[in-house]
Amino acid sequence: MPVMNDQPDYDPVFLHCRREAIVIVGVWVAAMIWTLSSCAATGYADGQDVPTIFGMPSWVCWGIALPWLVADVVAIALCLFYIRDDDLGVAHEGADVAEDIRHRHEGEGDGNA
Amino acid sequence: MTIDSAAMPGILAVGQSNAALATFILYTLGVFVIAALSNRLLQKKAFLSEYFLGSRGLGMWAFALTFAATSASGGSFTGFPAKIYTHGWVLALWIASYMVVPVCTMGLLGKRINQVARMSGAITVPDILRDRFESRFLGLMSTLLMVFFLVFNLVAQFKAGSLILETLLTGVEPFQTHAARVGDWVSNAAKTDGWTFLLDATGNPVDGGYLLCLMTFGIAVIFYTTYGGFHAVVWTDVMQGVVMVFGVAVMLPLALMQVGGLENATQELAQMVPPRPATICVDWGAQKTEDGVLPSGSWVQQPPATADGQPRLFRTTKSALYAAGTSQVCGVEALEILSDNEITRLTGPESPLTFLDAGVAEINEGDTYAYGSEEEHKGAYVTAPGPSRTDSTGFLPLGVAISFFFMWAISGSGQPQYMVRLMAFKDSQTLRRAIITVTMYFSIIYFPLVIIFVCARVLLPGMENEPDRIMPQMAVLLTENAGVGWLAGLLVAAPFAAVMSTVDSFLLVISSSVVRDIYQRNISPDASERTIKWMSYFCTLAVGLIALFGAISPPKFLQDIIVYVGSGLAACFLFPVVAALYWPRANKWTCIVGMLGGFGAHLAMHLIGMQVNGSFVNAYRLFGLDPVVVGLVASLLSVLIITPLTPKPPEHLVRKYFYRQPAQS
Numbered sequence: 001m002p003v004m005n006d007q008p009d010y011d012p013v014f015l016h017c018r019r020e021a022i023v024i025v026g027v028w029v030a031a032m033i034w035t036l037s038s039c040a041a042t043g044y045a046d047g048q049d050v051p052t053i054f055g056m057p058s059w060v061c062w063g064i065a066l067p068w069l070v071a072d073v074v075a076i077a078l079c080l081f082y083i084r085d086d087d088l089g090v091a092h093e094g095a096d097v098a099e100d101i102r103h104r105h106e107g108e109g110d111g112n113a
Numbered sequence: 114m115t116i117d118s119a120a121m122p123g124i125l126a127v128g129q130s131n132a133a134l135a136t137f138i139l140y141t142l143g144v145f146v147i148a149a150l151s152n153r154l155l156q157k158k159a160f161l162s163e164y165f166l167g168s169r170g171l172g173m174w175a176f177a178l179t180f181a182a183t184s185a186s187g188g189s190f191t192g193f194p195a196k197i198y199t200h201g202w203v204l205a206l207w208i209a210s211y212m213v214v215p216v217c218t219m220g221l222l223g224k225r226i227n228q229v230a231r232m233s234g235a236i237t238v239p240d241i242l243r244d245r246f247e248s249r250f251l252g253l254m255s256t257l258l259m260v261f262f263l264v265f266n267l268v269a270q271f272k273a274g275s276l277i278l279e280t281l282l283t284g285v286e287p288f289q290t291h292a293a294r295v296g297d298w299v300s301n302a303a304k305t306d307g308w309t310f311l312l313d314a315t316g317n318p319v320d321g322g323y324l325l326c327l328m329t330f331g332i333a334v335i336f337y338t339t340y341g342g343f344h345a346v347v348w349t350d351v352m353q354g355v356v357m358v359f360g361v362a363v364m365l366p367l368a369l370m371q372v373g374g375l376e377n378a379t380q381e382l383a384q385m386v387p388p389r390p391a392t393i394c395v396d397w398g399a400q401k402t403e404d405g406v407l408p409s410g411s412w413v414q415q416p417p418a419t420a421d422g423q424p425r426l427f428r429t430t431k432s433a434l435y436a437a438g439t440s441q442v443c444g445v446e447a448l449e450i451l452s453d454n455e456i457t458r459l460t461g462p463e464s465p466l467t468f469l470d471a472g473v474a475e476i477n478e479g480d481t482y483a484y485g486s487e488e489e490h491k492g493a494y495v496t497a498p499g500p501s502r503t504d505s506t507g508f509l510p511l512g513v514a515i516s517f518f519f520m521w522a523i524s525g526s527g528q529p530q531y532m533v534r535l536m537a538f539k540d541s542q543t544l545r546r547a548i549i550t551v552t553m554y555f556s557i558i559y560f561p562l563v564i565i566f567v568c569a570r571v572l573l574p575g576m577e578n579e580p581d582r583i584m585p586q587m588a589v590l591l592t593e594n595a596g597v598g599w600l601a602g603l604l605v606a607a608p609f610a611a612v613m614s615t616v617d618s619f620l621l622v623i624s625s626s627v628v629r630d631i632y633q634r635n636i637s638p639d640a641s642e643r644t645i646k647w648m649s650y651f652c653t654l655a656v657g658l659i660a661l662f663g664a665i666s667p668p669k670f671l672q673d674i675i676v677y678v679g680s681g682l683a684a685c686f687l688f689p690v691v692a693a694l695y696w697p698r699a700n701k702w703t704c705i706v707g708m709l710g711g712f713g714a715h716l717a718m719h720l721i722g723m724q725v726n727g728s729f730v731n732a733y734r735l736f737g738l739d740p741v742v743v744g745l746v747a748s749l750l751s752v753l754i755i756t757p758l759t760p761k762p763p764e765h766l767v768r769k770y771f772y773r774q775p776a777q778s
Contacts, residue, residue, distance in 0.1 A: 008772045017225035018695050024220045031213045032518045039206050039497060040511055048383055048492040055375025056564075057202055057495045064209045068560060071212035075552045078216065079545040086541050088228045091169050093162050095234035096244045100638040 013086040020083050027078070031071050038063035140606055144337050144613075147348045151341030160646045161633075164342035165625040166236045166537050169227075171347065176538045177550035178354035179347040180219065182614035183530060185357060185558065190608030191277060194587070195580030197566035198573075200501070200508040201382055201494030205563045207509055210518040215551035217522040223535045223544050225694045229770060230536040237622075238529040238686070239630040241536075245693045245770060246701035246762065249635065256630040258685050258708065259529050260623055262678040264660065267619045271664035274334070274612040275327035281585055281605050282326065289322075296321025313666045327664055330613075335657030338617045339650055343537070346617040353610035358558060360588070360604045365561045367591040368568040375564060381571045382494040385452040386486055387502070388577060390479035393427055394443040397471045407433045407442055409579070412466045415473040424460055426450040427473060428575035441474055448575050449478070451486075455574055484508070494570065512737025519742045524680055527687025527745075530622045584608055620660075624653040677719055677730070684711035684744025688752045697771045702759040703752050710751030715744030 043059035053061040154163060162168050171179070197204040226241065233244035239259065243252025282288040296318070303311040303318045311319050337345050372378045395413055409432045415425040427447040435442040450456055459466055484507040485493035485500025493500040497514070498507025509517075525531065538544050569587045576583055588604035628649050633640060640648070688711065689704035696703070718740035722732035732740045 008768065011771055011773050013228050014225065014695075014771055017228070020224070021221050021695065024216055028210075028213045028217050028518075028522055031210070032515075035206070035209050035212075036511070036515060036518065039209075039514070043203075043206065043497040044511065045496055046489075046492060050379075050383055050492060050495045052376055052379050055377075055379055056205075057379060059496070060202055060205045064205045064212075065560065068209070068212040068556065071216075072552050072556055075213070075216040076549050078220070079548045083220065083224075083545050083548075084541070085545070086224060086228075088224065088541060089231045091162070091231040092234040096240065097234070097633060097638050100634055104638060 013088065016084045016086055020078075023078065023082065027071065027074055031067055034067045034070075035063055038067075135602060140609070141333050143352060144333065144345075144349050147352070148337035148341030148345040151343075151345035151348065154344055160642050161629065161649070162236055163344070164646075164649050165621060165629065166533070167343040167347055169231065169537055170539050171534075171537045171543065172539055173543050173546040173550065175347050175351055176534070176543055177547035177554070179350035179614075179618075180531065180534050180547065181551045181554045182350035182354040182357070182611070183534065183618045184214070184218070184525070185354075185611050185614070189558075189562075190357070190360075190584055190611045191273070192580070193562060194566045194569070194584045197563055198569050198583050199577055199580065200499035201570065202379070202563070202567060203497045203499030203509050204566075205560070206497055206514055207517055208521070208559050208563065210521040211555050211559045213522050214525055215548055215555055218525045218528075218531055219535065219544065219548045219551065221526050222532065222690065222694060223538070223548075224541050226532055226535050226690070227538060227541075227544070229694060232770065236536070237625050237629050238532050238690070239626060240634070242689070242693055242704055243630070243634065245766070246699075246704065247766060248701040248704075251701050251704055252630055252634065254705065255686070255689075255708065256626045258712065259682070260626055262682045262685075263530070263619050263623050264656075265678050267616065267623065267656070267660040268663040268667055270612055270616045270619060271327065271331055271660055272667050274330045274609070274616060275323055275664065277585075277608050277612060278326040278330050279320075279322050280582055281609070283322070288325070292320075292322035292325050294321070295325045299324060310662070310665060319666055324665065327661065331657070331661040331664070334613055334616050335620070335654060335661065338620045339653040339657065342649075342653075343621060346614075346621055347537075349617065350614045353614040354554070356603070356606050356610040358554065360606070361558050361561050361565070363600065363604060364565050364588065364591055367595050368565045368572070368587070371591060371594055372568040372571050375568075378568045378571050379495055381454060381458075382567060383492045384454040385494050385570070386491060387482040387493070387500045388448040388450050388575060389481050389486070390430075390578075391427065391447050391449050392443075392477045392479070393445050393447050393473050394441050394475035395429075395433075395445055395469065395471050396441045396474035398440060400438055400440045401435060403437045405435055407435060407445060407469075411469050412575075413447075413469045413471055413473055414460065415476070423453065423456050425473065425476070426456055426459060426575075430578035443475065446578075448577060449476075450575055451481075459574060510737065512734065513739060516739030516742050519745065520680065520739060524683030524687065524741050524745065527683035527685075527690065529682065529686055530618050532686075532690065533622055533625075534618075620653060620657050623656050624649065627652045627656070677715075677732075680739070680741035680744070681712065681715050684715040684741055684748055687711075687745060688748045692752050692756070696756070697767045698756055698761065699752070700756065700759055700762040703756045706755040707748050707752040711744045711748030714747030715740050718743050 039059055043057075043063060045059075051058045056065065167175075193204070193208070196207070200207075229245065230236070230241055233241065235241040235244050237256075239252045239255040242255050243249060299311050299321055300318045302308040311324075313319050337349065369375055393413070395407060407429060409429055411429045413427050413429070415427075417424050427449050429445050429447045431446040433442050433445045450459065458464070482500050482502050483505040484490060484498070490500070493507070498509045498511075501508040538547065565587070566583065569583060572590060573583065573586060576586065585601075585605045585608070589601045592600040592604065628645065632648055632652075633645060637644075685708045689707040692699040692703045692707065718735065719729050719732045722740075723729045725733055734740075735743050
């Protein structure tokens, strides 16, 4: 008879997913801080003599285009080097419905009893 | 009756090519072929999982492009360009969080939700919640919330798709003829046969062209979705995703070339001030010999009062009828161009405009923009917060900009229609590659769209009152000027593709909820596969037809509801789902209270807005933040507070979903 382990290990896929989700939230926070602080400092200003870079207003270039480029590089790097290839398991198609049917029949059995 | 010679051409009646019809017919045929191929797959695999989830076997391209196309709704190619046109460069900030949208919306929940769905065999989001907590009530509640939110959205998307098609086909002769016939029939049916559902909110018969487009668009989408299921939706999404990126790739270089470079466009915008609405009397100086129409989009100028002055330029924004024997038509709605640089350019020797051979006899000036018209706000089109017609704080104050960073990236992660797609990819390698693909896809779509429609402000002046026409009009202008007018037919398929791919996804999410979460799991778990199959076909068809019927004469307050439900879904679902997936201590009360907390706070902001601002859609902004942020915070707090106060979840559920499973012997 197999011995039940009272303190089993966490599922590694769950741990990987949680760790990756935390890093992704970090990327979102960093992008938000960069974009909003940069645009707040230079974008909300008098626009008649706005300086331009590559034809776009400079606040758009430093506050949006550049972080967008960096975010793309970071997202690609995360996907290539950080997010793990995990086995997501076999789909138990119909398992939940089978459980529903079992509960229903148990209920009927109880009722009959 | 005559139509004035300066009439604006129909968007796709260019060169009498009927390109829109050809494009639409080819496009629809392609979609039907895909549906037929998908239906063959249905015969070979487990029906429900295949019909609603593609047997969890989506590969990289299919998964990436269906995710991207579902995300890019009709708004991306109609509302977004119109906003760029109206508010200028600040839209780059409005859309900026799309830099992290792919990694957030796919990476935060993707792998884990896919794994949990496989563990329980779930095929819908309510399925996951019900299985995770073994709570029938939670499953039902989340189903009802989702159906409530999505049905309204579906009606609006049907309406959007029909309006886009109508905009594209206006001026195409066969369409005009049939639209007129349908219009006559609607008028008779509504007035003499008592078919009041054919009357719009103001009591007038529904426009024949709109009804024709609605039926064509609606029946096409309902048919291919019902018949082909998830795979049909995914493969058409792939096709639509390609069409969208093609549209942008062609328009960007043409726009930059024709505007004389981005630097030139930005400098022109920096000098611009928003136009002013006005009603004018157009005076031909001689009596008209027959009845006629002064079309919307006609240009008319009033000569300068002094030799060194500038003329006043107006562009009519609504058609006006005139009678024989009159020389004037009054009460014509128009926009007056106020920017000196625009007036100089548009009246100069290289002006692209044709002016009416008429003057302006009387001008009643309307209100100028609440933000952007004053001298101190000159340059509003190239700075934040951007000009606004109604809001004196501008289009995008900083608090609202913060909200949009939540809105797209975080609340996007909480939309059930995206979560369903995350349950359908094949393996985690597919997910990683798809995130990279969508990251690049969004980057080459959204930022270039800002550039294209910044150029449109210079190339197509005075179109503020016709936002739906800006994208197709720009496509026609760019291709005509480049001598490739036939390309317009393909370019304008992009917004049509976008709205189609959103409608089909919503349709399937709603019908899967009804079949799976209400019928199979609550009424008849042991229904045969044959019954489930016909229920699925029937529900998809029925939901589609109900939404189609609702879109014939949408309620006047529909747009208000759409604004509300768009963000309401995320406020309800995001944190309960996150807790279900990542927090072993979470129980069914975590989700129930989290959903109700998000729903209640979000609704409260709108109800307070109704009291304070006089409009349900103009929600109250607590600390200057959008209601979605308030709803998300309330939902998060509810989750964190209620969980420790309620019993621990059953041990077997925690073991099943969070711990390493013992090896199967």
